[in-house]
Amino acid sequence: METLIKDIRYGVRSLLARPGFTALAVFTLAPCIGASTAIFSVVDGVLLRSLPYLTLNGSYHTPPGLLSFGQKVRPTTGLVPST
Numbered sequence: 001m002e003t004l005i006k007d008i009r010y011g012v013r014s015l016l017a018r019p020g021f022t023a024l025a026v027f028t029l030a031p032c033i034g035a036s037t038a039i040f041s042v043v044d045g046v047l048l049r050s051l052p053y054l055t056l057n058g059s060y061h062t063p064p065g066l067l068s069f070g071q072k073v074r075p076t077t078g079l080v081p082s083t
Helices: 002-017 019-048
Strands: none
Touching (some): 002 019
16 A cells, blocks of 8 residues: 555656646547547447337337336337238
8 A cells, every 4th residue: 555655646746747748648538538438328328228129929128217208119100011
């Protein structure tokens, strides 16, 4: 624990000694962290969370919590021609 505190002090002293480098590092890391967070949010919402799907008996199955505010999924007709 003592070496961790010494390392943190040394890092802070080094960053304060070179403010240009510190500003460059902060202004480089901040947008990168924000961009990776935004990309993960999109991937999570689009690819990782389950979407409603049609079951074999014709009813829709939705994972819990997917629909909000009391919405109901209604099947649409006329989108796919029947054969």
